[in-house]
Amino acid sequence: MTGITRRGALGLMGGAAALPMLGRPALANTKVVVGALNFTSHAASFVAYERGYFAEAGLDVEFKFFQAAQPMAVAIASGDADYAVTAISGGLISLAEKGAAKVIGGALSEEKGIDGQKILVSDAAYQAGVTTPKALDGKKFGMTQAGSSFHYMGAKIAAAEGINLEYVPLQKVGAVIGALKSGQIDAWSIVPHIAKPLAGSGAVHIIGDLADYIPDYQVTTVFTSAGNAANERDKTAAFLAAFSKGAADFNAALVDKTTSADEAEAMIQLVHKYVYSDKPYDKAKPGIVNGAMRINAEAALNMGSVQDQLSWFKAEGLVKDTVSMEMLVDPSYVKTM
Incomplete structure (x- = not known):
């Protein structure tokens, strides 16, 4: 080209x-x-x-x-x-x-039987009762840009659960992580090498697996x-x-x-x-x-x-x-x- x-x-x-x-x-x-x-x-x-x-x-x-x-x-x-x-x-x-x-x-x-991408929520959202993807109705979901894979993932979760999400574009993965940890956004989905350490810190919580919503993604x-x-x-x-x-x-x-x-x-x-x-x-x-x-x-x-x-x-x-x-x-x- x-x-x-x-x-x-x-x-x-x-x-x-x-x-x-x-x-x-x-x-x-x-x-x-x-x-x-x-x-x-x-x-x-x-x-x-x-x-x-x-x-x-x-x-x-x-x-x-x-x-x-x-x-x-x-x-x-x-x-x-x-x-x-x-x-x-x-x-x-x-x-x-x-x-x-x-x-x-x-x-x-994503492959059945292999740990994949996780659905995360902020500690503030979790303490407020957002402990399952269904409870994300009306919540803020982080993404880099409109039309990113994060937008797609959030939409597939929302469609399967019959809920609505508010998408928040933050341009960079690092900015999404910061916003989730501080509670400026409520939820996100990301690969396990990022999701699990975040959850281990206590600042965020894992509430689901993306593979349940997008098998063989x-x-x-x-x-x-x-x-x-x-x-x-x-x-x-x-x-x-x-x-x-x-x-x-x-x-x-x-x-x-x-x-x-x-x-x-x-x-x-x-x-x-x-x-x-x-x-x-x-x-x-x-x-x-x-x-x-x-x-x-x-x-x-x-x-x-x-x-x-x-x-x-x-x-x-x-x-x-x-x-x-x-x-x-x-x-x-x-x-x-």
């Missing part, structure tokens, strides 16, 4: 499969900027980098870190990042509709510019192959727990370089372990979940009704389900 600046990408938003072998010589030292959040859910990228899988694929990776999903979509469209992993947002869908971005694979997923996806998807197939396939090797290592060590204790410890130490790196290791370790959710094998993509998300964004008027799955997803790189 060429010719779209960051300002242009923001304007567009407002208008709103087998993988090859690694190490192709033609890709030697190809510079790639990868968008990420400092979340355990992004561990596949971190593992692929730290264990040399990107380098083996001929990719010289640099990470660019963000505080929310929508700015990451802007960076992909403007060329400030080449690949990214985060939740589907209204901004990403609008950019895809304009031919600026494509979802090319799946990453984090494709929480995050891998996406790139439409230009990369269409015209840089070797590079894109190599990125996905390396990413998938990182995901396999992460799943084995911390999700399926099929490795040795030493190997699991090494994985936690690796992730700690990027997640809770401001905390001592012994303080960070429980959150990393508790936050280990499945990252899809070989970046397989749950098309049913993506379709549900797209349908919700369209029904809410957050994206154009004419947006199709073909505009949003390039299914040619990975297995779909």
Whole structure:
């Protein structure tokens, strides 16, 4: 994708499969900027980098870190990042509709039997009797932006419970955390590596599991510019192959727990370089372990979940009704389900 600046990408938003072998010589030292959040859910990228899988694929990776999903979509469209992993947002869908971005694979997923995202409430709300999702009627639910995954999650909870929520956009995850702890908002839903330490502090309380409301939710996806998807197939396939090797290592060590204790410890130490790196290791370790959710094998993509998300964004008027799955997803790189 060429010719779209960051300002242009923001304007567009407002208008709103087998993988090859690694190490192709033609890709030697190809510079790639990868968008990420400092979340355990992004561990596949971190593992692929730290264990040399990107380098083996001929990719010289640099990470660019963000505080929310929508700015990451802007960076992909403007060329400030080449690949990214985060939740589907209204901004990403609008950019895809304009031919600026494509979802090319799946990453984090809710899976039955594996601890997933939690529904949280502030201590003030909990003490006032908000101890179940049903009791959230009329309460303030935090999100980064309108049209974010948090907006989608809150809406699915509200629809299932037959309640109404007041959505409060706070732009950054850190701001949502602060507002929840101080009682400025009543509720939120987030991945367990953040939810459980917050609940352990006593400042917030867990009152439910998101999987009860959105089973098999494709929480995050891998996406790139439409230009990369269409015209840089070797590079894109190599990125996905390396990413998938990182995901396999992460799943084995911390999700399926099929490795040795030493190997699991090494994985936690690796992730700690990027997640809770401001905390001592012994303080960070429980959150990393508790936050280990499945990252899809070989970046397989749950098309049913993506379709549900797209349908919700369209029904809410957050994206154009004419947006199709073909505009949003390039299914040619990975297995779909």
